[in-house]
Amino acid sequence: RAQLIQRFNLPAEPKYLDQVHSNICLDASSAECMGDATITKEKSMVCAVLTADCLPIFISNRLGTQVAVAHAGWKGVLNGIIEATIAKFDQQDLLVHFGPAISQKNFAVGSEVYQQFMDKNIKFDEAFVSSGNKHQLDIYQAARIILKGFGVENTTGGDQCTFAQKDKYFSYRRDGAQSGRMAHLIWME
Numbered sequence: 001r002a003q004l005i006q007r008f009n010l011p012a013e014p015k016y017l018d019q020v021h022s023n024i025c026l027d028a029s030s031a032e033c034m035g036d037a038t039i040t041k042e043k044s045m046v047c048a049v050l051t052a053d054c055l056p057i058f059i060s061n062r063l064g065t066q067v068a069v070a071h072a073g074w075k076g077v078l079n080g081i082i083e084a085t086i087a088k089f090d091q092q093d094l095l096v097h098f099g100p101a102i103s104q105k106n107f108a109v110g111s112e113v114y115q116q117f118m119d120k121n122i123k124f125d126e127a128f129v130s131s132g133n134k135h136q137l138d139i140y141q142a143a144r145i146i147l148k149g150f151g152v153e154n155t156t157g158g159d160q161c162t163f164a165q166k167d168k169y170f171s172y173r174r175d176g177a178q179s180g181r182m183a184h185l186i187w188m189e
Contacts, residue, residue: 004183014048014185015040021075023084025068037070037085046187052172053107053162055139056099056184057082061091069186072143074109078116082146092150098157099184102173104129104138106163111135121145 005013015028015038024035028045038047047069049056054073060066070076070085086092104127114135117124127141140158147155162169162182170180 001183008185010046010185011044011187011189012046014046014183016048016050017071019049019071021071021073021079021081023076023080025070025081025085025088027088036072036076036081037068039066039068039085039088040187041066041090043188046185048183048185050181050183051099051101051162052170052175052179052181053102055101055143056182057085057143058097058099058184058186059085059089060095060186061089062093062095063091064188066090067186067188069184072139074113074117074137074139074142077139077142077146078120082143083150086147086150086152092152094150094152096147096152096155098140098143098155100157100160100162100165100169100182101139102163102171103161104136104141106161106173107137107139109135109137113137117142 018034022036025037026035028038028040028047049069049071057070059068111133123145127138129136162171163174172179
């Protein structure tokens with residue numbers, strides 16, 4: 001972590017979280033650390049999340065006066081981390097970028113997970129390819145569905161696969177619990 005600060009000449013130490021797949025979005029200046037997203041209006045305050053298949057979502061208002069980053073795995077999506085993060089923005093005119101996550105092709109979930117998504121919002125059916133009891137989740141599409149509900153239509157990213165691109169990314173599903181983690185940072189200068 002010290003090397004990250006030095007190598008990228010970060011303006012401050014990143015606000016790291018104890019990530020628990022929740023719907024908790026914390027202000028980066030908060031002393032609290034348990035959550036899955038950080039947001040700030042302060043310049044040089046570095047928001048951070050760590051992932052190894054889950055979807056990192058970078059968000060800024062168009063004025064560039066508020067930024068956030070969220071850790072959105074399937075549990076966090078179901079628990080409302082995207083909605084909780086969007087709700088913390090002063091205005092809803094937002095720019096959103098998806099960092100690298102596992103692709104639909106490599107992300108099979110069970111029927112119980114599929115049903116939890118359907119119980120939350122029937123529109124999530126668009127994020128699945130199903131065959132019998134096998135359901136492949138497009139976490140990028142699930143996030144787009146939620147964002148569209150807030151009027152956010154224009155997103156970038158969403159074309160990487162942490163599982164398949166072994167030369168570029170860490171993947172928990174591919175490498176297990178000992179997999180490394182990628183740090184995703186956002187701040188305003």
